[in-house]
Amino acid sequence: MKKEAQVMAVHRNRFELRAEGETIFAGLKKSAFSARGEMITYPTVGDIVEIFYNECGDSQITGVAPRKSVFRRLNATPGMPDQEVAANFDYIFIMTSLNEDFNLSKLERYLTIAYESGAQPIILLTKADQCQDAGAYLERLKELKQDNMAICISSRTGEGIDKMEPFLGKGKVSVFLGSSGVGKSSLVNMLMGEEIMKTNAIRESDAQGRHTTTHRQCFLLPRKIELPNGKSIQGGGMIIDTPGIRKLMVSDVEEGIKSAFEDIEALICRCRFSDCQHRNEPGCAIREALSDGTLSQKRWENYQKLRNEERYAKERKKRILTRQNSVYQKNRQKRRG
Template identity: 40%
Template structure:
């Protein structure tokens, strides 16, 4: 197989890193099968649409894969690269192995038993979309920032529907204060304003996920950036700015300029999943203040020399931001306790406890996947 044969995958972000990862995967899989790399472009429950060197196909995981999966996060998600076996004479394939993820944007799945739901994988940038209408909410943006920082991708906040706001610049300034170092852009697809600000994130081969609440304008944004109607859009209830779920599944699209974009269903509320590092990154300014407290075990309540309380009293730290900091801290601690209890229960039942896919190191000197296939 030659690089020319990989044209469909090149359009979806195939590069030398994935080439090496595919070769390593082949070394651990039975060689009596014809396995080729593929990328998950859409997910419908346990059925997938993939792109392979031979074009698009439908796919499902093997029975062995499903049996060995420790948790739902072990199953492929949109954006994942996998090794598949195309079925002879059919437009279908079976998925044998998931290649190590370089990033994974996740949330806690609804239900009493804690589990991770991977929304999109192998993404470079996440556009956190919040509309400049009645749904504008800085605290909600902070929650998304926690999840994005935890994912390994870079966050960018897009304030959509700027045409509905008299002062988009002041709203952008509020977000910038709550998201130090994170790019913030106010855009309007209706007025065709702000598109040029986004081109630096949309370079060929780069994967960008779009996330946010229902009605924030994610599908409209995708149509605007692609220059065509690739996603259906719906109106929102103007009295409360609530939107309906236009996007019902996760799907990956290639934009005219070569960037790859993942549209995701809107979320009423983002339930965080194992996001301690992301929480620290999203509230780095408060963590920096806490490090200046007189006592290392300061609870930031009434202790003498508390830098956090001093900042609150001086007005240099927003009280609502600090309240959200403490709220999400308690939420993550509670979830960690539930996860630990679930892990202990699984061990007692003789089950393999679930967990995140850890990023595995790759051999920078490994030969090409294509060289291995030609052996």
């Protein structure tokens, strides 16, 4: 019997799904996912999948429905396709602590992929209870030259969580992303009203986390969320907890770069020559902005770095596709005998 289900968690090759209010487990037959001409899409957390239901054991996933969003990063293993962290969410909470974890270059990277994903990014500055001057951090976000929403929160005291209410209601899906130790699982536990995910103290010397969460998991929030400060907010939506990201490398993010670096893209359009290399050409708007300080050297370097990575990712994708297609052809010939 065929059914539709949502992927709640991925444990190696086994998928935890939710269908008609019930939890079921499923496997996947890789051969059902062979594709020609485009990257093979395996299911990830948040995906709506079609399954062949088996009431006596694991079901089989036979297809993935088109997605409204996906957070995709370059796979650290050479030759492997991109890692698709989560799909079908409305909001990406980019989480960073109000301590040594805070880093604008890192945020630029997350924002680039977030814009590419098709969902709305929101910056979540965590551990506000441990910070004397959250305002100074909010001020620094202006260097990102965008009007992204930023919220300061504390999972310990409940401070600022009410500002998240518009994103947590029924039918809405949010994904929590950030380095290890920023408090993703602590926020999940607080919103769920129980210790559903394991958490661990960070290293005091440099605020680094210990990579406590090892798999991605989607949760259905209670209708009414009780906060530690005695207030309550409306829930009913879904949230996705993810493992801490070590090094976030961008994949094919052309559109994401255009959005995350709108200011630089606009400057490039003002250069006198359309093929300006921004070195010694007269009328270069980039060099002008660098010298009058409207563009910081760091931001310009980060832009160039991401552009280079993006180019490399495109080339890599082409090579993987070529290999994938030749395997597809070989298998087809084998099947034909």
